[in-house]
Amino acid sequence: MVGKALETLFIKIWVIIKLNLFFWLFSCCGLLILGVGPAFKTVNELFVRHEFHYKEITLKEGWSSFKQNLLRGNLLFYGLGIVLTILGYNLFLSVQIQGLLFLVIDFILVFGMIYALVTFQYTLLLDSYYEISLFNLIKLAVISTLSSFMNLLKIAIGISLILLITWKYKGLFLFGTFSMIQxxxxxxxxxxRQTIDQRLEAYA
Structure with a gap:
């Protein structure tokens, strides 16, 4: 029993490490500038397809997905970057002004940044599950984030904890951070996702 539990644990750790190394490899293949977005999307797709079946997660499949994801992955990633830059710049200006009104604005801007990050995660997941146009993907991701505040909170808290642990243990940046987020x-x-599947079946 203990041996089986340890084996399962080691398999999960290996999948996390393997996917994170794939993320860095594919990011470097795109010279970081054009690689990070598609690498995020590729790692997400590999885990969605195979979960913890580590033998089925191969470099060949990853490279094929990475090439297919070049355009869409960069559009999603840099779309997020533009939104975060606009919100971040406004937050920078807002925190320099005192007053209750600007404190409320600060809170709204911070929430907006968190919401944008969570929506990005939803776009990656939903795009891995369904064949859908980019416009409809973004709409579905926005609806998904608004559908359950608890899910939004879980993703945001989970990512924050992963980044906090990474800050303390810098090695995770290379071996685990990005795959753990996905x-x-x-x-x-x-x-x-199960709710979406049930609704799609009802309309089929």
Whole structure:
């Protein structure tokens, strides 16, 4: 019993490490500038397809997905970057002004940044599950984030904890951070994805 539990634990750790190394490899293949977005999307797709079946997660499949994801992955990633830059700049200006009104504005801007990050995670997951146009993908991701505040909170808290642990243990940046974020988002949104599937079946 203990041996089986340890084996399962080691398999999960290996999948996390393997996917994170794939993330860095594919990011470097795109010279970081054009690689990070598609690498995020590729890691997400590999885990959605195979979960913890580590033997089925191969470099060949990853490279094929990475090439297919170049355009869409960069559009999603840099779309997020533009939104975060605009919100971040406004937050920078707002925190320099005192007053209750600007404190409320600060809170709204911070929430907006968190919401944008969570929506990005939803776009990656939903795009891995369904064949859908980019416009409809973004609409579905926005609806998904608004559908359950608890899911939004779970993803946001989970990502924050992963980044906090990474800050303390810098080695995770290379061996675990990005894959753990994708795996956590996958786990936290499971109930919502099942709801979407049930609604699609009802309309079929």
């Amino acid at each position: 795996i956590w988002s996958f786990t936290a949104t499971k109930s919502w």
